[in-house]
Amino acid sequence: MTPPEIRNVMPFFIVKNTVATLSFYRDQLGFEITHQGPTEDDVFFGIVYRGGAGVMFKSVGVDPLPNCKREAEARWDAYFDVPDPDALAAEFASRNVKFSKPLQDTHDGLRGFELTDLNGYVLFFGHPR
Numbered sequence: 001m002t003p004p005e006i007r008n009v010m011p012f013f014i015v016k017n018t019v020a021t022l023s024f025y026r027d028q029l030g031f032e033i034t035h036q037g038p039t040e041d042d043v044f045f046g047i048v049y050r051g052g053a054g055v056m057f058k059s060v061g062v063d064p065l066p067n068c069k070r071e072a073e074a075r076w077d078a079y080f081d082v083p084d085p086d087a088l089a090a091e092f093a094s095r096n097v098k099f100s101k102p103l104q105d106t107h108d109g110l111r112g113f114e115l116t117d118l119n120g121y122v123l124f125f126g127h128p129r
Contacts, residue, residue: 010047010054011078015119018059022046024118025055028097053080064119076114077121085112085126105129 015021018036022043025031031048038045044059055078068075082088089103092115100122101114112126 008052008054010056011121012056012058013077013119013121014062014064015057015059016064018046018057019043021057021117021119022048028095029092030095031055064121066116066120066122068122069120075122076124078123080123080125082112082125082127088125089113 013021022033022036025048026033029050031050034047034049034054036043036046046057048055048057066075067077085103089099092099097115099113100116103111103113105111106126109129110124110126111129112124114122114124116122
């Protein structure tokens with residue numbers, strides 16, 4: 001018997017400002033905003049996608065708590081598996097995205113780069129070498 005399919009997993013980030021966060025992911029990282037609301041005048045929840053990768057955001061009146069604030073050795077809040085991290089790094093650089101760690105081969109056996117979003121969440125974009 002074939003097990004039921006799981007298509008993707010999405011991090012769920014608590015954010016200070018959902019509208020500003022959605023704009024950052026759209027304008028800087030090239031994600032598409034697929035949902036925001038619950039209404040046009042009251043946007044406290046949103047979803048973005050790029051390819052099969054999605055992220056959900058919600059403003060709930062508390063400060064975000066990225067992993068790096070809890071444990072320096074477990075700093076990533078999301079890992080995005082990308083087949084060509086070099087090309088993606090070049091795309092982001094063309095939009096003046098600031099990397100918190102440049103494109104490199106890591107001690108974990110990955111090639112990729114890190115950036116920190118406007119809420120302090122650390123995102124790694126890479127692929128096993």
